[in-house]
Amino acid sequence: MVKSSGQNRDKATEQRILDAAHTVFIRSGTSGARTQQIAEEAGVNKALLHYYFRSKDQLARAVFRRAAAELFPAVMQVLASDAQLEEKVRRVVDIELSQLLKHPYLPGYILSEINHDPERVLQFFEAAAGLRPEKIGARLLATIRSQIKAEVEAGKMLPIAAEDFIVNLLSLCIFPFAARTMFSALLGQDEKQFRRFIEHRRNDLPDFFMRGIRP
Amino acid sequence: MVKSSGQNRDKATEQRILDAAHTVFIRSGTSGARTQQIAEEAGVNKALLHYYFRSKDQLARAVFRRAAAELFPAVMQVLASDAQLEEKVRRVVDIELSQLLKHPYLPGYILSEINHDPERVLQFFEAAAGLRPEKIGARLLATIRSQIKAEVEAGKMLPIAAEDFIVNLLSLCIFPFAARTMFSALLGQDEKQFRRFIEHRRNDLPDFFMRGIRP
DNA sequence: GCTCGATTTAACCATTCGGTTAACAATAGA
DNA sequence: TCTATTGTTAACCGAATGGTTAAATCGAGC
Numbered sequence: 001m002v003k004s005s006g007q008n009r010d011k012a013t014e015q016r017i018l019d020a021a022h023t024v025f026i027r028s029g030t031s032g033a034r035t036q037q038i039a040e041e042a043g044v045n046k047a048l049l050h051y052y053f054r055s056k057d058q059l060a061r062a063v064f065r066r067a068a069a070e071l072f073p074a075v076m077q078v079l080a081s082d083a084q085l086e087e088k089v090r091r092v093v094d095i096e097l098s099q100l101l102k103h104p105y106l107p108g109y110i111l112s113e114i115n116h117d118p119e120r121v122l123q124f125f126e127a128a129a130g131l132r133p134e135k136i137g138a139r140l141l142a143t144i145r146s147q148i149k150a151e152v153e154a155g156k157m158l159p160i161a162a163e164d165f166i167v168n169l170l171s172l173c174i175f176p177f178a179a180r181t182m183f184s185a186l187l188g189q190d191e192k193q194f195r196r197f198i199e200h201r202r203n204d205l206p207d208f209f210m211r212g213i214r215p
Numbered sequence: 216m217v218k219s220s221g222q223n224r225d226k227a228t229e230q231r232i233l234d235a236a237h238t239v240f241i242r243s244g245t246s247g248a249r250t251q252q253i254a255e256e257a258g259v260n261k262a263l264l265h266y267y268f269r270s271k272d273q274l275a276r277a278v279f280r281r282a283a284a285e286l287f288p289a290v291m292q293v294l295a296s297d298a299q300l301e302e303k304v305r306r307v308v309d310i311e312l313s314q315l316l317k318h319p320y321l322p323g324y325i326l327s328e329i330n331h332d333p334e335r336v337l338q339f340f341e342a343a344a345g346l347r348p349e350k351i352g353a354r355l356l357a358t359i360r361s362q363i364k365a366e367v368e369a370g371k372m373l374p375i376a377a378e379d380f381i382v383n384l385l386s387l388c389i390f391p392f393a394a395r396t397m398f399s400a401l402l403g404q405d406e407k408q409f410r411r412f413i414e415h416r417r418n419d420l421p422d423f424f425m426r427g428i429r430p
Numbered sequence: 431g432c433t434c435g436a437t438t439t440a441a442c443c444a445t446t447c448g449g450t451t452a453a454c455a456a457t458a459g460a
Numbered sequence: 461t462c463t464a465t466t467g468t469t470a471a472c473c474g475a476a477t478g479g480t481t482a483a484a485t486c487g488a489g490c
Contacts, residue, residue, distance in 0.1 A: 013437085029331050031247035035478060045439050050479060105330075112327035114396050115320075116244050121400045133400035141402065158426075163402050163412060164419060171390035176382050178393060181329050185336045185348035187356065187378050197378060204379060211373075212427040225467065250448060260469050265449060 014052050017042045021049075021063045026109045030060040031116065064113055064120060065127035067106050071099060072128035079166070080140055085147050085157070089169060090206045096173040097202050101195065107178040140166070160213050168212075172205055229267050232257045236264075236278050241324045245275040246331065279328055279335060280342035282321050286314060287343030294381070295355055300362050300372070304384060305421045311388040312417050316410065322393040355381070375428050383427075387420055 020042035024033045035056050039046040053059040078091045100107065114120045125133040144162040151157035176183060176198065184194050235257035239248045250271050254261040268274040293306045315322065329335045340348040359377040366372035391398060391413065399409050 027331075029244060029246060029327070031244060032331055034476085036476090046478085047440085047480080048438060051437075056478065108326060108330040111323060111393055111397075112244070112330055114394075115323040115327055116242070116247055118396065121396050124397065125400065134403045137401040137403055160419075160423070161415075164416065164423075166402075167391050167398060168387060168423065170394075171386045172383060175386035175390040175393070178326055178390070179329075179385075181333065181336050182326075182339065183382060185340065186352040187381075188349050188352055200376075201379065204375075208375070208379075208383065208427040211429075212423040214426075228467080249446085251446095261448085262450080262470085263468060266467075271448060 013044070013048070017044060017049060017052055017059075018062060018066070020044075021059050022066070025060060025063045026067075026105050029109075029112055029116070030056075030064075033060075035059075061123065064110070064123060067103075067110055068124045068127040070103060071106055071110070072124070074099060075170075076129060076136065076140070080143055082143075085144075085151060086206075086210055089209050092169055093173060093205045093209075094202055096170075097198055097205075100174070100177045101198055104177050104180060107174050108180070111178055155215065158213050158215050165213070169209060172209065176201070228259070228263070232259060232264060232267055232274075233277060233281070235259075236274050237281070240275060240278045241282075241320050244324075244327055244331070245271075245279075248275075250274075276338065279325070279338060282318075282325055283339045283342040285318060286321055286325070287339070289314060290385075291344060291351065291355070295358055297358075300359075300366060301421075301425055304424050307384055308388060308420045308424075309417060311385075312413055312420075315389070315392045316413055319392050319395060322389050323395070326393055370430065373428050373430050380428070384424060387424065391416070 017038070021033075021038045024038045024041055027033075028037075033056075035046055035049055038059070039049055042049075049056075049059060053062060074095050075092055078088055078095060081088070083091065110124065114124060121133065125131065125136060129136050141162045144165055148157060148160060148162060148165065152159050180194065183189070187197075189197060232253070236248075236253045239253045239256055242248075243252075248271075250264055251261055253274070254264055257264075264271075264274060268277060289310050290307055293303055293310060296303070298306065325339065329339060336348065340346065340351060344351050356377045359380055363372060363375060363377060363380065367374050395409065398404070402412075404412060
C-alpha cells in the first residue's frame, strides 16, 4: 500500500464534499441544511459524508472554520500592524470590501451561526487566529489605543475609544453585506447595483470615517 | 354562545405560546427550534400550538412579524419625517439604541431569518410598514435626497448619496448588536460592559456621524 | 491475474419531528 | 342540570433525518 499514515483520503472528493457543504450550509444554515442535500450537491452518496467527516456536526465545523479563516485574518493583520491609523482605515476598507464582494454571503452565515450556537464564537477566533478572543482583542486594543493616543496628542485626531474605532469601522464595512437582502430590497438594488454600491463605498468610506475622527 | 365570529381563543394562552415561541425561535432560529421546546417553554401541550397556530411555520411567521414590527417602524418614521437631517441622526441613534438595548437579540434573529428564507424580507417590510419594500425605500430615498441636496447647496453638508447616509447610519447602530457576541468576546466585554458601551455610543455616535458629512 | 486495502454505494435502522386524532375538562347559556 | 362550545391533553402517525452496515468497486503492488 501507498498510504504513509492513518488518513489519506481522496483529497479531491473531500474537497468536493466540503464545497457542497459550504454551499448548502450557507444557504440554509447548519440546522436547516440536510445531509442528503449536501450529498446530492457533491454528486456523492450520503454515507460518504460520514466516511470523510464523522458527522454532520463535524462537517459543519469544518465549513465554519474555513469561512472564518477566509474573512478574519487579513483584516486583523492590518489592524494589528504598525501602519498609520489612517492607512489602516484605508486598507481595512479596501481589503474587507473586496473580500466580501467575493463572498457576500459569509457575513450573514457567520453571524447566524454564532448567534445560534455560542460555541461558534470560540471556533471563529480559533480558526481565524489560533488564539482565544480575549488575547486577540487585548493585543488589538492595546495597539489601536496607543496609536490613537499618539495622534490625539499630536493634535491630529479627536479622542475616540479604541473599541468604537474598531466597531465603527467593521460595522460600516460588514453590515451592508450582513443585511444585504434587506438593504437591496429597500433601496431597490439588483445584484449589479449592489456591487456598484459597494465599489463606490471603497472610495467614500475611508474619507467619511476619517472625517469623523479628525479635528 | 358568546363568540361574535370564528376565532375567540384564550388570548392569555395564545400570548403565552407566542412569547415562548419568541424565546425559542430567537435562541435557535426557525429551523433549529423544536415545537416540543416551545410547548414546554409555554407550559402547554404540543397539540395546543397547532390549535392556536396552524403550523410551526405560521407560528414562526407570527413571531417574526412581531419582531419586525417592534424594531423597524419607529426608526423609519423618524427617517421619513420632515425633521432636519441632523435631528434625524440624533433621534435615530437614540431611538434605535434604546430600542435595541431592550431587545438585543432581535437584529441577529431577524438577519438570520432573512438570510435563510428570502420570503422573510417581504414579510419584514409588510409587518413593519404594510408596504412593499420598494415603496418604502423610494419614499425614504426621495425625502433624504432632497434634504441632503438642500443642505449641500446651503454649504452645510458634504455631498453624500442618500443610500450611504441610510446604510451608514443603520450599520453603526445595528451591527454592534447583530455581531454582539463576537465583539463582546473580542473586546472582553461582559453583559454590563456591553450595555455601558452602547450607552456611551448614544452620545458619541451622532457627533461621529455628523462630522463625517459636515464640510 | 490476484490480493488487499481504500473508496463508494445501496439498503437499512432508530430516532426525531411536525402534525393529527379522539377523548377529556371547563365553562357558560338554557 | 343538561348541553353545546371551547380549551387542553395523551397517545399516536407517517415522513424525514442523521447515522450505520455490509457488500461492491477500484487501483496499486506483487
